[in-house]
Amino acid sequence: MAGTSTALARMVVDELARCGVRDAVLCPGSRNAPLAFALHDADATGRIRLHVRTDERTAGFLALGLALGSGRPVPVAVTSGTAAANLHPAVLEALHSGVALLAVTADRPPELVGTGASQTIAQAGIFGGAVRWAGAADRAAGPRTRSAVVRAVVAATGRSGTPPGPVHLNLPFTEPLVPGPDDGPVPDGRAGDRPWTDVTAVHRTPAPLPLDPEARTVVVAGSGGADVDLPGDVPVVAEPSSPLWPRALRTGPWLAGRADLRPDQVVVVGRPTLHRDVMRLLGDPEIAVYAAAGPQGEPWADVPGSVRAVGAVPALRPPAGFTARWRDADAAASVVLDKAFAAGDATVGLRLARDLVAAQPDGTQLVLGSSNPVRDVALGAAPRTGVTVRANRGVAGIDGTVSTAVGAALVHDGPTVALLGDLTLLHDTTGLYLGPDEPRPDLTLVVLNDDGGGIFHLLEQGGPEHARAFERVFGTPTGVDLGALATAAGIAHTVSDGRQEDLVAHAGQGIRITEVRAGRDGLRAAHASLRRAIRDGE
Template sequence: MNPSSMHAEVVVDELVRCGVTDAVLCPGSRNAPLSFALQAADASGRLRLHVRIDERTAAFLALGLALRSGRPVPVCTTSGTAVANLHPAVLEASYAGVPLIALTADRPPQMVGTGASQTIVQQGIFGGAVRLAVNGAPGTAAEENARLRSAVDRVVAAALGSTGGPPGPVHLNMPFAQPLVPDGVGSAPEGRADGGPWVEVARSTRTSPPLPLDPEAPTIVIAGHGAPELDAPVPVIAEPASTLWPAALRCGPWLLGNAPKPAQVIVAGRPTLHRPVQSLLADPDVAVYALADPAGGPWNDVPGVVRAVGSMPRLAPDPSWVQRWRDADTAAAKTLDHALDDPAAQTGLRLARALVAALPAGAQLVLGSSNPVRDVSLAAVPRPDLKVLSNRGVAGIDGTVSTAVGAALVHDGPSFALLGDLTLLHDTTGLVIGPDEPRPDLTIVVLNDGGGGIFGLLEQGAAEHEHAFERVFGTPHRVDMAALGAAMGVAHTVVDVDGLPSALGPAAGVRLVEVRAERATLRAAHEELRSAISAAVDATI
């Protein structure tokens, strides 16, 4: 067997021994050795292979697979710009702590810098975004087997956070010399006889002392992406992708600035959705503490005011304090539902409430960035029987279709996604799934308001910027979603919010459910609703 084919088979074999069950592959010439090895592993049932034509889409597919499963997932590319297209997903994986493996083919070192086609400097291309970057050493001798298997074990351990740092993406760059296809002579060196990895790496564990706060002081917990599971006897305001969302106050984000101000706040994970949350954390009259990340990641502290980092202490809040927040939440929820029961109310909030309520138990919901995740946070009733995911590491809209497809391929139950129209259009290649590829059952609900609705809620959406807003922020489009679905071989239907539940029955393959909306009244509708909720809470407390 030629050296390139041998090294590729060793890499794939060791990845499987390390627990890899899914791999994503993009076509290319320089990564042909890995392509043959991955195909063989798929054919023998050792892993499940997913082939995609677009490296950026492929990387987010791998991200979705890893995000939902918790297992490392490699995405394999050829050399050159193919590698650069992995960078957005690598960044998301880095900030979200997802074990993504960038498995890239490269030209031999002597070809770099010579003007060879599809050749760039790939070593270090992801900079500090990866937990570990390893360059596979070329060689022809069988003794390379141990060194290469050890390198694979090292990058997998780093991806899983078993080497002392938090989990996240890693880069294994493999220089391959010609010939790049199997020659049928010889075989790849064997691994351990017991089938395990070459190096067994134990998962590291971390403990922290309790936070030095006043256990009886008025306290709330603010939870975002990556928050650890905990049972807190105080009001909790949690984002939908947080593990604490099912136990959180329904209208928590609406209450800030209206309900009684806490003396101290405990931050769990990375809350990033709501500006009132950031205002509270920056309030000099509020003591802010952060829960330590069990995986060893950094704590969240945008304004630089956190007083201590540690584990959750035993809290003994005044029951009347907790009850005042519950009463405020009840009053806010009543006002919110009364407003959203009106068919003329803001469509995004109505859609978010209706979708979450209509999903079957055990369902998975992937939320797009911008308005969808915020609409769910502001309008939906939290449910403990749903798995909610969102790309909140860097919170971009790129690759969300592919993330949802990857998560659906792993989830044992029905899968759904709620996306904005621009988020869908940004990743239309995520809908391109070859006829021989594993295909999930996934319903993508698209709120189509013909552009970038979230900007209407930000400073640039104010009346004084109206002259420039629509073209450079609203970014209107005229894409026919039905035609897009037909081109991609994806079923499409249009419903209104009231007709949504009937469109969410069992799905076969990927389908689009389009809900149309207007952006022009979005800002005014939010301001009117916020005023109504504030008045209701003021009357309660």
């Protein structure tokens, strides 16, 4: 029988594999050495594929991307102290996007907490209400260890009837922290390769929404949510990370504020966050707003407090004249957009988004950075099938996007392309550094480099009255040479003018950066001009 800490770690890893874990992320450390050895052994035997990173924040988002892309729970194992705290951004994103992330943190024994011992903090409850479940294993490996792992995985995956999300398993390890010569295998537990406790998933059947199926209806779809079955003529205004985006109107976000297209009722699917005109539509007191129930009991989105009921979406039959007006308006607005692109009057970001989405072969995975990239795709690209779209829209931060894309690419059967801004890339440069023995993804990072925060030009801060302070505290130019950065990371780098052939994701090429350079001057005016032209039908 193995020593206490070695046995505990081996049992935890064994039970994770029994519960369906196929990928795990590890950061090096002393206190989590038992986990490092156990995960290394699991990788060597083909039970769990191991990914090693040196930065805990990067590691957390890598695990998030692996879980997001695979639909499986993914643990990230770190040592004690600030290492655990650095997982908090990824934990928050996982919470608000419903991703099964397992924060597995090594800890000092409880008697050392508060004594001044090195790398020792009060880790129990460190993530507060940001996790679906939190617990600790006994120091000695045994049935309660396996039971705790099962509870963690069930809570993370939502099989207990609660929404999926992150969990925290804290493991107090005592010395010795490395396996000794007399250590033997950990008992397998019950026969077979099933979890210690096999939990049947809970399924929900919500009642239909009490709406008028023949009223003038628009469906607003945000990130996540169910893939609702809708007739082809119902106007859908969808964000790119929604399952409904492939069948959405191309210019729906531009049209949401038009008085001549105003609906009687709106059905919200998922969590819309991108467009202010959509938020105003949902906040209109004269419009009846309903929310589609999430498939796993997720909380419904209702920022204005206008939702009247939550349930299943019945068959919708809006008036033909109403749906025709939306269809005609979308066609006219698409002409305005493409005319502006052809004339060079539109922003580089919108045109780049249109061309990048159109250029990808079927089977491509597209990861969108927050700030302008996801909005540029929503406002400039034509929705399409054949592309799987991912985005961190839970908390919508720019941190960890490179690592999320790497993780999603590693579990995708095909190439992946990510559209990012330069600040988003710089926020996660450690995500570019993979050790020589690490699995490598097929990932093209298309970076729109406008040397700063372009999105602020489109917000209140970008108004001319704030010009004196704007560039330093909002524009935040860095002047970083992305080619030199790529060289330091040992990855390929090219500069492109946005030609479609430069934007295509290719299998077998590892990580590469395609840089598209642009300025930020005129960004605010270009968006305002397009909005007026679409509103006026010009």
